[in-house]
Amino acid sequence: MLNLLLRRAFTPPSAEETLKHPAYPSTIWALEPHQKGKCEVGKGRPGGPLKIAYEIHGEGPTRVALIMGLAGVKTSWQRQTKYFGHDHGDEYSVLIFDNRGIGDSDKPLSRYTTGAMAVDFIELLDFIGWKEERSVHLVGVSLGGMIAQEVAYTIPGTLRSLSLISTTAQYESGPAKSWTDALWQRLGFVIPKSEEQGLIDTSRQLFSEEWLAAPDDAASLPSPKTTPRCGPAPGSPDGEYRAFDSNFQRFQAQELFKRRQTGWFTRQGFLCQLIAAAGHRKSPGQLKEIAGDVGRERIFIMHGTADKMITVANGEKLIKHMQPGVGMIVDDVGHAAGIDRPDWFNGLLEERFIACNKLMETYTYTT
Known part of the structure; x- marks a missing residue:
């Protein structure tokens, strides 16, 4: 009733x-x-070679890699990038990048899979020199969490920790029995509609009605004292960060900005990523193998009961089969906690990074 009102x-x-x-x-x-x-990746692989655009924020010793979800660009992490890579940039180095099919990265027309997108990321780690044993805290959200599972399956020893947020081992919502069934269930993403209506529908899948209608919460965050990337705010030569009228409007602005950057968002790239998400599958046996190779104590899984994009049953199954060191099913949290609950979300991640850094201290001491 409250949502309707x-x-x-x-x-x-x-x-x-x-x-x-x-x-x-x-x-x-x-x-x-x-x-x-x-970074050029994918030589000799379907769709390759292609270039992946990346950024590293911060110069600290703790390395964090963030993998974004479906149609998300590297700037979608800006609340985490700011906190870890700038507010605490002497402690953290944060890698963000655009997956194939979106943003500044190439968008080849081919069959995308989460396995291939994981290899893109692994080759990027090679390129920047982040492949030492137990050197990277890996965080993946939604499609990014599926890619992160593939990374962990392939190079488990590189990971100091693994955080899987609002994701799944195999997309299930209702009676889906295969990736083709799951793809049909997501047709709402591709049915032609106006840009405005599409953004409204997507926002309601990602966030609660209460949060969307509330005043822009990012306005209360400390702002960097530099010029915004898309030009200085009118009348604000010092680059002041002004408030939108609502949280929805800030989300809408970010999506509009993404869609108005030449080549950032294409229907082809979106559909290719959607097929990768729908086709992702890790069996219970593979999940147990990942957990054993990475180390269950290094794994964090979080899912919200209010997630309408990937329902909570998906997170519950991940926790059941992986038995992570920390598994959380959180009431009233939706699909994008990193945006609508950034302080809480950043705190959760930081707790995991600190705990797993301490595991390394113990390992070094005992060996």
């Missing part, structure tokens, strides 16, 4: 209104990387 009371702004909003120029935060570039 909020939906009636809240009128989403139009795209034109958001594009003209004083906060729009600072939609993407000015988080200048300490290192960035493009």
